[in-house]
Amino acid sequence: MRIAVMGTGTVGRTIAARLDELGHDVTVGTRDVVAARARRSPDGSGGDFGRWTEEHPAIGLATFPEAAELGEVVVNATSGEVSLAVLAAAGTSRLAGKVLLDISNPLDFSAGFPPTLFVADIDSLGEQIQRAFPEAKVVKTLNTLAAELMVRPGQLDEGDHTVFMSGNDADAKALVRDLLVSMGHTDVIDLGDISTSRGTEMFLPLWLRLMSFLGTGLFNVKVVRERPSTD
Amino acid sequence: MRIAVMGTGTVGRTIAARLDELGHDVTVGTRDVVAARARRSPDGSGGDFGRWTEEHPAIGLATFPEAAELGEVVVNATSGEVSLAVLAAAGTSRLAGKVLLDISNPLDFSAGFPPTLFVADIDSLGEQIQRAFPEAKVVKTLNTLAAELMVRPGQLDEGDHTVFMSGNDADAKALVRDLLVSMGHTDVIDLGDISTSRGTEMFLPLWLRLMSFLGTGLFNVKVVRERPSTD
Numbered sequence: 001m002r003i004a005v006m007g008t009g010t011v012g013r014t015i016a017a018r019l020d021e022l023g024h025d026v027t028v029g030t031r032d033v034v035a036a037r038a039r040r041s042p043d044g045s046g047g048d049f050g051r052w053t054e055e056h057p058a059i060g061l062a063t064f065p066e067a068a069e070l071g072e073v074v075v076n077a078t079s080g081e082v083s084l085a086v087l088a089a090a091g092t093s094r095l096a097g098k099v100l101l102d103i104s105n106p107l108d109f110s111a112g113f114p115p116t117l118f119v120a121d122i123d124s125l126g127e128q129i130q131r132a133f134p135e136a137k138v139v140k141t142l143n144t145l146a147a148e149l150m151v152r153p154g155q156l157d158e159g160d161h162t163v164f165m166s167g168n169d170a171d172a173k174a175l176v177r178d179l180l181v182s183m184g185h186t187d188v189i190d191l192g193d194i195s196t197s198r199g200t201e202m203f204l205p206l207w208l209r210l211m212s213f214l215g216t217g218l219f220n221v222k223v224v225r226e227r228p229s230t231d
Numbered sequence: 232m233r234i235a236v237m238g239t240g241t242v243g244r245t246i247a248a249r250l251d252e253l254g255h256d257v258t259v260g261t262r263d264v265v266a267a268r269a270r271r272s273p274d275g276s277g278g279d280f281g282r283w284t285e286e287h288p289a290i291g292l293a294t295f296p297e298a299a300e301l302g303e304v305v306v307n308a309t310s311g312e313v314s315l316a317v318l319a320a321a322g323t324s325r326l327a328g329k330v331l332l333d334i335s336n337p338l339d340f341s342a343g344f345p346p347t348l349f350v351a352d353i354d355s356l357g358e359q360i361q362r363a364f365p366e367a368k369v370v371k372t373l374n375t376l377a378a379e380l381m382v383r384p385g386q387l388d389e390g391d392h393t394v395f396m397s398g399n400d401a402d403a404k405a406l407v408r409d410l411l412v413s414m415g416h417t418d419v420i421d422l423g424d425i426s427t428s429r430g431t432e433m434f435l436p437l438w439l440r441l442m443s444f445l446g447t448g449l450f451n452v453k454v455v456r457e458r459p460s461t462d
Contacts, residue, residue, distance in 0.1 A: 226449060
């Protein structure tokens with residue numbers, strides 16, 4: 001599948017590399033391709049996007065509108081505070097009719113750690129994106145996980161933990177479910193329409209405190225429930 | 232231990248009965264003892280508090296201030312919207328120096344189901360209660376669970392799931408941890424000070440949507456993390 005991944009941060013790079021590995025035709029979208037290729041940091045950290053592109057020659061790099069044009073599926077892997085602007089830059093018409101897999105969280109770091117949420121409770125970033133791009137088929141998912149666990153859940157407890165999904169379009173959710181399963185997810189819960197994004201976005205305050213408690217983001221929750229009778 | 236349980240709803244009755252069963256000296260606090268004893272409902276539902284008291288003769292029934300006076304530990308099992316008023320009725324001086332085990336959630340049902348939260352993100356009901364009763368040792372816990380699982384976690388997956396705890400006082404949390412373990416909890420995570428209540432209270436929107444998805448409140452989450460090395 002031709003997949004556009006918006007965002008060059010940790011989530012964007014991790015998702016793009018994994019989708020490439022799984023055989024998809026991946027293009028990463030960024031604001032300024034020349035500047036992104038030139039980005040270097042001596043410690044090899046997230047700022048070293050230039051080297052990352054060299055290490056992933058099969059992954060394309062394009063502007064937001066070019067990437068959105070190419071992708072049959074568009075992944076929003078940008079930080080929540082710029083998501084609406086990035087998708088607007090990609091272009092409403094280029095998102096129309098497509099699955100928009102939204103990983104963003106509405107985190108506000110302006111008062112330090114832990115961040116607060118800039119939208120919550122009676123609305124969500126997932127809903128804001130769906131309202132802004134009504135012809136896109138927004139599916140919110142993976143936003144409750146560290147990047148490495150999004151794409152390789154099997155590295156923790158053999159993948160026996162849960163990922164959630166919210167969206168209005170059943171076919172779009174079926175496609176996203178297949179993508180999640182292809183990455184190793186074994187327990188995908190479809191919470192319902194895009195308004196259920198409120199639930200997973202508001203899980204972040206607990207996630208952030210668990211990260212502080214555990215000293216790592218490499219954890220997840222398993223929804224423990226009665227097992228179906230095997231009779 | 233002498234324990235006062237504020238609230239005659241499902242949570243209050245379930246906690247009171249379990250603490251009684253575990254050998255504690257339990258008094259339920261209510262606004263009007265005579266009215267509470269007279270409460271009947273033909274279907275045996277939560278409204279049938281009168282019959283419940285007859286079935287639990289060892290559990291005392293008293294006004295909020297009387298119960299708070301008797302309890303060495305006070306459990307807030309009232310609904311969030313009345314918690315501050317109930318605790319004020321119990322009396323600031325009667326809560327001073329005591330462990331106040333707070334189970335309440337700031338749920339606002341005024342716009343129907345699912346409820347929204349009347350405090351979130353930059354504050355929490357746990358913090359509001361701690362600020363209102365600064366000499367009480369507030370420990371927020373159990374608010375992420377259905378009543379039956381609060382007191383008998385072993386009925387689901389042999390108890391292999393997680394309960395959280397938030398509070399400023401280490402000794403109070405140690406006492407609450409012992410109470411939780413005595414009820415069957417095997418994975419108690421101390422998230423930190425009372426501000427971490429924001430995390431567990433904001434988990435409710437996801438909990439409520441999971442309840443809709445699963446068709447039952449008898450589920451929980453297990454925090455799945457790397458196991459400590461056994462070397």
